[in-house]
Amino acid sequence: MVQLLIYLAIVLLIVAVSQLARVFELASALKGGLKNKPTEKDNRVNGRLWMVYLISFFAFIIWQFINYGPRTLPEAASESGVKLDWLFNFNMVIIFIVFVITHILLFFFAFKYYGRDKNRATFFPHNNKLELIWTSVPAAVLAVIIFLGLKLWSEITTPANDKTSEVIEIYTKQFDFTIRYAGTDNTLGKANYKLVQGANVLGLDSADANGHDDKIVKGELHLPKNKEISFKIRSQDVIHSVYFPYHRAQMNSVPGMTTMIHFKPTITTAEMRKKLKDDKFDYYILCNKICGTSHYAMKCLVVVDTPEEYAAWLKKQPEFMPSTAVTGGTAIAEPKKDEKGM
Amino acid sequence: MSMDIHATHDHNDAHAGHHDHEHHHEESFVSKYVFSMDHKTISRQFLVTAVIMAVIGMMMSVIFRLQLAWPHEGFALTNFLLGDKWAPKGVLDPNMYMALVTLHGTIMVFMVLTGGLSGTFSNLLIPYQVGARDMASGFLNMLSYWFFFASSLVMLLSCFLETGPASGGWTVYPPLSAVAEFMPGSGLGMTFWLVSMSLFIVSSLLGGLNYIITVINFRTKGMSMTRLPLTVWAFFITAILGVLSFPVLFSAALLLIFDRSFGTSFYLSDIIVNGAPLEQTGGSPILYQHLFWFLGHPEVYIILLPALGLASEIISVNSRKPIFGYRAMIGSMLAIGFLSFIVWGHHMFITGMNPFLGSVFVFTTLLIAIPSAVKAFNYITTLWKGNIQFTPAMLFAVGLVSTFISGGVTGIILADSALDIPVHDTYFVVAHFHIVMGLSAILGMLGGVYHWFPKLFLRKMNKTMGYIHFWITFVCAYGVFFPMHFLGLAGVPRRYYTNSEMPMFDNLMDINVLITCFAILAALGQLLFLFNFFYSIFRGEKSEQNPYNSNTLEWTTPMAHTHGNWPGALPVVHRWPYDYSKPGEEADFIPQTVPLRPGEVDGGGHH
Structure with a gap:
């Protein structure tokens, strides 16, 4: 059944695409000119789609946390595992914050600054202050991550005392x-x-x-x-x-x-x-x-x-x-x- | 916008007397299309081969995704592609599952994202963007492609062996890969794999040496290293990484060949085969892992850097803004390239390697996050206050920035040796590297194909189909790989033929079904690309000379495959490549061939 559907989908898609292409060809022949250059409308539509994507992507992630989260491994059943889980979650929170902020910026900028025919971009080739901030802040956060990680690592890997264990x-x-x-x-x-x-x-x-x-x-x-x-x-x-x-x-x-x-x-x-x-x-x-x-x-x-x-x-x-x-x-x-x- | 700025300067700079390049001797079909030494033809050869290999690699993944979502169920598609031997009644054979996983990895990593990506775009863009007539050695360049072709062919031929192709995972760790008795794929299939990889390494070295020499020696007048587009910087650093690390993979492969065929024991020790001790002893399987990952980690950046380079150019051109922090971008790439050589041990935290050595690798690996963060922030800032032209290429480039971040951040977990323990070799890792390396690189490559299609085939790809292709691909990309994080956190190991043998995974079946549905949809979406690609090669809209109003030199050549690239004299470069929307200029772009005005500061205003 499934494979039948797959075959059917492939065939339909190929038919649809070739028809689509023919329509494009005819339409652009009528218009003439640079048909494959993005118009302001293309920019606007794709810019908005980035916002739609941003919202649905985050909704999808939240849905996964609700649905799949409870099915991940239960609480750690060993002493070092409990510490490890704590550090794991600590790091997860950090990276999740970074992930969310950067994605909001990325997709929002893609939406906000979509190309308009009348607009002109701002010439902004570099800025030492900004670059210093986003070099030193990650470095400082990583220092904490490295310190905590290596502390736990050396604790876990110190050989056991075979006399008492x-x-x-x-x-x-x-x-x-x-x-x-x-x-x-x-x-x-x-x-x-x-x-x-x-x-x-x-x-x-x-x-x-x-x-x-x-x-x-x-x-x-x-x-x-x-x-x-x-x-x-x-x-x-x-x-x-x-x-x-x-x-x-x-x-x-x-x-x-x-x-x-x-x-x-x-x-x-x-x-x-x-x-x-x-x-x-x-x-x-x-x-x-x-x-x-x-x-x-x-x-x-x-x-x-x-x-x-x-x-x-x-x-x-x-x-x-x-x-x-x-x-x-x-x-x-x-x-x-x-x-x-x- | 004034389209003819560069045209004017072409004429201004043209030195009479070099026009003989225009009238080249007649070439036969074979020397023009088959054994061509022209960088543009070689680039197209790499691209078409890589597209075919990518389709094969993708089909393999669809087959094993079907098995993972509906284990032990028969599929006519599986049976049709693999036959009754490997898929009786359409049910995938466990050995073939392993083989498909192995070949999918090998083909995607080496044939598509190393050979295909660097081969296509380094070949196309290095001579064009540095202002050279061709590669340093056209002959070695031609050999590079044909070794690549042979390598791909041998890899594909191994699928038709009686015992099946190599199936020990793309890393082919011995002893599993060294002793034929350990699994069917470790027989002749493994020999083919090693032969194919050896050919590939030759191809990669020939190509890489060529790229390096061309960038160093063949830059046109005025093209200083700090006026190079970031694409060329990326290819340059990539080539250096390849030249330094691929020979080490070759040594790993060679020692494995010795162990397999000539009775040495570099990697073998204390092994029992079929109930009897193996005579070869005294080696260490861990040695192989050190050698393999000494290439294996730089390889990640060999894949990623070209994609980032392409994205830098695409994002800058289409934002109509200079790339933010040009020098910081170069510095970041150099730092990433350097660090990539001293991090390989993070693949080996739980192999029994000395924990102190592990600590060193934790430190060096996490350092990579800093230049990577700089790059990500610089891309985002380039979009800020831009006037973004959403060509399909631009969509792919923005998508790349997203996957580079979301795959990169989970690397912080995996690089942390302690946190790596519970997720090592689980689907968390599969999610991580597919997003950060696989998706980023393929999005970059696809973006590159859309963007430079006019230089490749003199025509344009259809825009609307490109948009649909992008959105399907990008939705499915996260649809496939994001849920895998949760599988990993549920403890699911990678490379399992089915999860149904472990009762603890019974409640995860629906996640696998969702992933497979997205994977099938993604594969169907690529049909759109394939159609657009091949259709546009022959029937696409003819491109004007500089379709995106770009500054870089490749757009100063006429829309024709001229031998020697520029009909007249080589262009002379006067400025960096990112003067977009410069204040006080009427046009929002100034090609590199335009001289600086009196008092104008080059390179984005370094006072």
């Missing part, structure tokens, strides 16, 4: 996420990509005792509320991006290196469901760097628990090389559905 590894490959918890020693064991084989999906080095109590879980990330989480991020194949939209955190996973981010979740999944009045709400990690055919489907469920729930859930996950294991083999958990959420 929960260390978790996120391992990406086409097209899923695997999570490794550091276990009771809170230290991740060494890994080597050449050891990735069979069940050892992360290539853990069994000679490193630190890795024996590590817990590997596929496709589901649990986090305790109000605890700093230190993420170590690795990739198996291409560059992916670990994007926590609700926590305002993002870091690429790059084959050949370990990247890091950290944040402190402040709202559990259950609390967020209550706030949004949406029983089905879940946090997610999305892949946000083009990584192949199924890039669009690469995601990982994130569950933020209370510290107690988190401890209980983690306890149930098997260790990589349990010291008491009979088989001595490796274990990778597939999360059970009923453990989701709460």
Whole structure:
């Protein structure tokens, strides 16, 4: 149906345009002369259209804020995310003011000074005072923006203290996420990509005792509320991006290196469901760097628990090389559905 | 208005004895239209090629916009254009989606807005506006076009490969683009992409060197650097940026070719392919990003500056006023050009690059806002108390100022590393760069085509169709890209084949439908332009010599494609190009060839 309409529209448009052109040709042949020079009427009509555009453009933007605004991401669910949102909004207000003022001036001038046959423009080639103002004012505003931005940036990127925070590894490959918890020693064991084989999906080095109590879980990330989480991020194949939209955190996973981010979740999944009045709400990690055919489907469920729930859930996950294991083999958990959420 | 001021001076300045340029040897069809070394013909070749590439690039975007608005639905149009293999029952294949996104970006950025924009207008206007008979080297100029043509052809041919064209995004980051197993498009399609880009870089360098030398050495008598129109300044700075940055892209591409075909590992490390470790190891994919963006960021200005240059000229001529702050405009462009080389890291804030290095890039990037703000305010002030003649070109130029501002301000968010984190690689970025770079540049280019059409094809385009074309384009431009900010703020990543796989995006479908409707309307609006363009080439109204009463030198040449541009001696320049509505003068324009009166101060009254 849609394509039929499109075809029809194209055909009609071409017919209309060619007819239109013929009319123009005939009309101008009658008038003679410089038919493609703008007349005063052209200037007036287009000048007014700029005002119409200005008003409808702003109306369209307001409509979008009302309609689409509530559908943007909800309040940040991490400590640094809250600060980031504040600064984001602060900058947005500044740029919005600049946007509105300049657009009113631009379109209003285009309307007010449309060409009249009797008029003559004012010769005004430059003015040092004006130019000084609009060089120094933006410079001063930018100084504030840069200062606040870099202050927050250095706060967010100062490496986490791995002794006091929960260390978790996120391992990406086409097209899923695997999570490794550091276990009771809170230290991740060494890994080597050449050891990735069979069940050892992360290539853990069994000679490193630190890795024996590590817990590997596929496709589901649990986090305790109000605890700093230190993420170590690795990739198996291409560059992916670990994007926590609700926590305002993002870091690429790059084959050949370990990247890091950290944040402190402040709202559990259950609390967020209550706030949004949406029983089905879940946090997610999305892949946000083009990584192949199924890039669009690469995601990982994130569950933020209370510290107690988190401890209980983690306890149930098997260790990589349990010291008491009979088989001595490796274990990778597939999360059970009923453990989701709460 | 007195139309014959310049004509009088043409005769006054004509030095007898140089008339031999008029009577040139007979040229064959091939040397006149195909392998021509004349800057005007080469300019037209670039333009027509770019128009064709733009139509292809635009159709690609319509196809993937259909998929984004109505995922998994079949469209006869999609099936008709892509066939059963890539669009079974009209449903776009995910691999083809990636390929279309990649080629749309590559074609628009390189073939249309770099090759097409600089190629057309630098070639047309540099010799005309500096008062030269042709480019410094007509032969290299001809090669520049044919390398560009070959490059475009190879890019299009890659669409017919069994595994499809390159599909790792227009930035083609390795390892995704380096290992064929990672996606079908990383096979032969990627090889074609690299070959095409290499040819393109050759074309760009040949062109750029020519532009620089012509501006430096071939200015006519009296044409000092501070009497150059801002168009020429813009092309000049653009060419310098290109010459300095494209070789770095070439190195990036070359190392990628080595990694792909010769077993090196510049970009590869710790990778597993099909369950087995890849032998190549020890490189860094981040190296590629540094090399790529060392071109990639100046490239943004390689696209934007020519458009701003064209707009400066169009706005000044049609406001019948000197461009406000001529020297400040030059200074701003130089500052933007310089800064554009030390900001590339802002594309890489979240790649694991050292955060301190990120801070440096935040600082340098935000500095660019200052010269950009100066330019925007200067454009607005040029309109103030003008007597604005709304030719279609003028509408496009004012539109450009709008998109330059509204796309530019969101750059302040993205340049701020901390604020970049939640919106990096989302539709917020897509909105930002399409508005500030894509729309501004294409509006500038279209404005340029309308304005200089008489110099290109000796005829005029139809005005009324131009008006309709502009208003449709400008309404749809914001209709398509403004809502994308909200998608970005809702966390929607770019380059997703569909948003239906993520439950969190289910309530955003109507936004995508709205965007696609505007995109289709915009595409239909361009049919009007295409018709007007091709119709006017052959049947448009014949143009008088100086249709806009402009001051610049290109309008002192007769309305004919004269080899050597001026039938007589080269014009001599006596003043800056912006003496519009000068007090005490009867006419509201004084061509550059008119000598200064006794006591008259040049350059807008620097006392």
